[in-house]
Amino acid sequence: xxxxxxxxxxxxxxxxxxxxxxxxxxxxxxxxxxxxxxxxxxxxxxxxxxxxxxxxxxxxxxxxxxxxxxxxxxxxxxxxxxxxxxxxxxxxxxxxxxxxxxxxxxxxxxxxxxxxxxxxxxxxxxxxxxxxxxxxxxxxxxxxxxxxxxxxxxxxxxxxxxxxxxxxxxxxxxxxxxxxxxxxxxxxxxxxxxxxxxxxxxxxxxxxxxxxxxxxxxxxxxxxxxxxxxxxxxxxxxxxxxxxxxxxxxxxxxxxxx
Ligand SMILES: [Fe+2]
Numbered sequence: 001x002x003x004x005x006x007x008x009x010x011x012x013x014x015x016x017x018x019x020x021x022x023x024x025x026x027x028x029x030x031x032x033x034x035x036x037x038x039x040x041x042x043x044x045x046x047x048x049x050x051x052x053x054x055x056x057x058x059x060x061x062x063x064x065x066x067x068x069x070x071x072x073x074x075x076x077x078x079x080x081x082x083x084x085x086x087x088x089x090x091x092x093x094x095x096x097x098x099x100x101x102x103x104x105x106x107x108x109x110x111x112x113x114x115x116x117x118x119x120x121x122x123x124x125x126x127x128x129x130x131x132x133x134x135x136x137x138x139x140x141x142x143x144x145x146x147x148x149x150x151x152x153x154x155x156x157x158x159x160x161x162x163x164x165x166x167x168x169x170x171x172x173x174x175x176x177x178x179x180x181x182x183x184x185x186x187x188x189x190x191x192x193x194x195x196x197x198x199x200x201x202x203x204x205x206x207x208x209x210x211x212x213x214x215x216x217x218x219x220x221x222x223x224x225x226x227x228x229x230x231x232x233x234x235x236x237x238x239x240x241x242x243x244x245x246x247x248x249x250x251x252x253x254x255x256x257x258x
Contacts, residue, residue: 003122003131006198008206014149014160014172015211020088022139022167028082029101029139029190041115041180042105047075048086048192049099057100061123068124069097069132069195088137089194092205097121097132097195101139106185109220110228114235116153119174121195130197134174139190141166142183146218149177154233156225161217164189171196171211 008015032046037057049072050056051063060067079086082101089099107115121132136147143165149172151158162170164181172179183189196202240250 002128003125004129004198005131006133006203006206008203008211009133009171009173009198012160012213013151013176014162014170014213015206016162016214017169017171017206017209017211019165020137020167020169022141025084027139028085029103029192031081032078032101034101034103041107041111041183044103046078046101046103047099048078048082048089048101049074049096049194057098059120059123060097066124068126069121070095070125070197072097072099072195085192088192089135092196093201094199094205095130095197097197099192099194102189102191102193104181104183104189104191106183106188107181109182109224110231112148112180112182113228113232115180116148116150116178116232117180118176118178121175130199130202131173132175132195132197133171133202135169135171135192135194135196137192138164138166138168139192140187142189145181145183145189147172147179147181149179151177153178154229156229159217160214161220162214163218164191169209171202171206 033055034044034046035055035057037043037045045057047055047057051058051060053073053075055075055077060069074086089096119134121134125132143163145164146161147164147170149160181189243250
């Protein structure tokens with residue numbers, strides 16, 4: 001398979017862009033219509049673009065006809081309330097697939113590690129076209145919360161932790177990384193998540209906002225990491241045993257956001 005990819009992601013697989021002045025904008029996300037859609041924790045989602053412009057969040061491949069995560073249709077009732085969020089998703093000029101605001105309730109590090117998953121953005125993506133990546137724009141101010149990325153799901157040495165103050169902007173190859181958010185709370189976290197197609201438009205946008213990997217992780221106590229590793233393995237073993245008892249196979253989580 002030979003997709004069009006962005007050189008900015010080649011080495012590290014993600015870029016942090018210049019921070020956005022979030023405080024200057026109205027809090028459009030508080031007026032959106034959310035749908036119950038459980039994924040990677042206690043969540044609700046407000047679709048801004050969906051497969052056919054309906055108020056729903058399902059993967060485009062679960063519709064008829066099934067297709068990849070491109071050519072999202074704006075959900076009128078929500079974009080009417082969030083013209084700035086829509087404009088931010090459209091700013092690169094890259095193709096937009098799914099575009100949603102996530103509302104995530106507080107969790108803990110061990111819970112986030114258990115929820116690590118890879119996305120499946122490029123399912124049905126035709127060979128030779130642009131590789132689909134995802135942007136995460138933090139809307140609420142959560143400087144103590146982090147987006148966790150791991151190249152290897154079980155290896156904390158591969159972990160990247162990106163702080164999420166209001167206005168933080170990260171673009172990630174979420175099919176490459178195991179990822180989840182550790183949100184310390186106390187209020188829910190809101191983030192605009194868009195599927196973008198790689199190509200010259202996205203390259204120019206990343207360059208304009210000085211996209212680059214972060215210099216260093218915020219510190220985290222080794223005992224906290226060790227405990228989370230232990231809990232993750234225990235919970236996964238419990239899940240596998242439960243499924244085996246039911247005669248079912250256990251699958252690694254793939255795009256629970258789908
Ligand atoms: Fe994801």
